[in-house]
Structures are given as structure tokens and as C-alpha cells.
Amino acid sequence: MTGHDWGYGVEDGPSLWHQNYPIAEGSRQSPIDILPQTASHDPSLGPIALKYDQCTSINIANNGHSVVVEFEDSDDRSVIQGGPLDNPYRLKQFHFHWGGKGCRGSEHTVEGHSYASELHLVHWNAVKYETFGEAATAPDGLAVLGIFLETGDDHRWLHTITDALYMVKFKGSVTNFKSFNPKCLLPSSLHYWTYLGSLTTPPLHESVTWIVLKEPIAVSEKQPAHSWWIPGSSHYGWFPIQTSQMELSLAFAAHKTTASTE
Numbered sequence: 056m057t058g059h060d061w062g063y064g065v066e067d068g069p070s071l072w073h074q075n076y077p078i079a080e081g082s083r084q085s086p087i088d089i090l091p092q093t094a095s096h097d098p099s100l101g102p103i104a105l106k107y108d109q110c111t112s113i114n115i116a117n118n119g120h121s122v123v124v125e126f127e128d129s130d131d132r133s134v135i136q137g138g139p140l141d142n143p144y145r146l147k148q149f150h151f152h153w154g155g156k157g158c159r160g161s162e163h164t165v166e167g168h169s170y171a172s173e174l175h176l177v178h179w180n181a182v183k184y185e186t187f188g189e190a191a192t193a194p195d196g197l198a199v200l201g202i203f204l205e206t207g208d209d210h211r212w213l214h215t216i217t218d219a220l221y222m223v224k225f226k227g228s229v230t231n232f233k234s235f236n237p238k239c240l241l242p243s244s245l246h247y248w249t250y251l252g253s254l255t256t257p258p259l260h261e262s263v264t265w266i267v268l269k270e271p272i273a274v275s276e277k278q279p280a281h282s283w284w285i286p287g288s289s290h291y292g293w294f295p296i297q298t299s300q301m302e303l304s305l306a307f308a309a310h311k312t313t314a315s316t317e
């Protein structure tokens with residue numbers, strides 16, 4: 056998996072990915088434009104359940120396409136279940152899709168409306184598959200929870216992540232990022248749309264059950280106040296950087312409360 060044969064530029068962007076990844080022209084490719092009026096209500100779909108209490112984040116890394124927070128996934132301590140899923144799926148990582156300077160970067164759209172950004176919490180089916188890599192190629196291997204980010208009030212905890220971005224400026228950099236619980240990134244409602252789709256980046260495997268929350272979370276204009284290119288990344292990673300450089304341990308020390316989710 057070379058990280059530099061695709062990107063978001065003119066020479067290597069999404070419209071060209073099919074050259075190296077023919078599945079780009081497959082039958083269940085993501086992202087999509089979500090049309091709530093035509094989405095069929097499926098009464099057999101129950102609520103999704105997130106068990107993130109014993110979350111163990113390990114590190115934050117810049118893989119050249121995005122900044123990813125990895126989790127310990129050796130057991131079922133952090134899982135998503137319910138909704139369209141037949142069994143629990145383990146949290147593996149989360150990452151964001153930000154837009155270019157001043158442009159809106161969500162991957163999914165709702166009736167053509169783009170959001171400022173989109174958070175993806177990536178989970179894998181450890182009941183049926185031995186490893187994440189194996190699950191990532193299976194049609195029921197992954198479940199990704201998509202959460203839209205909209206500009207609005209200052210998000211109390213997002214600064215913890217944006218402050219950490221200083222540590223992973225360059226592609227391939229990794230830094231410790233312990234005890235971050237993504238529960239604080241959830242909106243108050245877990246109402247969702249769901250469909251069978253794919254990874255939104257190469258290798259574009261058609262292995263994702265998408266669960267996209269209807270309610271966005273708010274990030275303040277201040278948070279993406281200025282953004283900058285992540286040197287060394289093939290992706291114009293316009294990540295919001297806070298002016299206040301808070302000590303990461305200090306931010307986590309404050310981070311003992313977990314958001315309540317219904």
C-alpha cells in the first residue's frame with residue numbers, strides 16, 4: 056500500500072484513482088449524496104449502540120492522507136453494534152476529512168449540501184475475521200460511523216486533537232495519544248442513515264457498512280481559524296490548527312468527563 060500513488064491533486068485525484076484501483080468503478084462505491092426523501096425507512100433497523108467507555112487510544116499518526124488516531128483493538132472493549140450490524144465491530148481508528156482552504160471537506164453530502172468536515176470512526180468485524188486487513192477486504196468486514204462537522208460553537212474537546220496535530224506535521228510521523236475517548240465527539244442524537252459502500256480512499260475496498268449520523272457536531276470558526284498544508288503529505292491536509300498550543304497532557308488531564316449519549 057504505497058501512500059503516494061494517489062492523492063487529491065490534479066494528477067492523482069479521485070477521478071484518476073480507477074487507473075490503479077479499478078474497483079473505483081464498482082457497484083457500491085462511497086461517498087454518496089444522501090437524499091433523505093428517497094431513503095426508505097426500515098422498521099427492522101434498531102438503534103446503534105456505542106460502547107466506548109473502555110476506549111484505549113494509542114497514538115496519532117499522519118499517514119500522508121489524513122491524521123489518524125489508532126486504538127487498541129485486541130479485544131471488544133470499544134465496539135459499535137445494533138442498527139444494521141449483525142454483531143459487534145471493534146473500533147480501530149478514527150480520522151477526519153477536511154476541505155481545502157475555505158472549502159467544505161465532507162465526503163458524504165446531504166441533498167448536495169457539503170459540511171465543513173467529516174469524522175470517520177472505523178470499526179472491523181472481529182467475530183468473523185482474524186485481522187483488520189482481512190476484514191477490510193470482506194463485504195461485511197468494516198463498519199464506519201460518519202459524523203458531519205459544522206461550523207458553530209467552540210467544540211470543547213476538538214482542540215485536544217487539533218493541538219496534537221502540531222506533533223504529526225509530517226507524513227509518517229506518529230506520536231503518543233493516550234486516553235482519548237471519542238465519545239466526546241458524538242452528537243446528542245444517534246439517528247442515522249445506513250447503506251452498503253466502500254472505503255472512500257484507495258484501495259476503495261467494497262467492505263464498509265456505512266452508518267452516517269443525521270445530526271452534525273459543531274466546531275467553532277476559531278478552531279479551523281487558519282489552516283496549513285501538512286508538508287510531506289500527498290493530500291492537501293488543511294487541518295484546523297488552534298493558535299493556543301495547549302500541553303497535550305494538560306488537555307487530557309481535563310478530559311475525564313465523558314459526554315452523555317442517549
Ligand SMILES: NS(=O)(=O)c1ccc(C(=O)N2CCc3cc(O)c(O)cc3[C@@H]2c2ccccc2)cc1
Pocket residue numbers: 056057058118120175177188191199253254255256257258263
Ligand atoms: N475514509 S474511510 O472509508 O473511512 C477509510 C477507512 C479505512 C481506511 C484505511 O484504514 N486504509 C486505507 C488507506 C490506507 C493508507 C495507508 O497509507 C495505510 O498505511 C493504510 C491504509 C488503510 C488500508 C490499507 C490497505 C487495506 C486496508 C486498509 C481508509 C479510509
Ligand SMILES: [Zn+2]
Pocket residue numbers: 150151152175255
Ligand atoms: Zn474517511
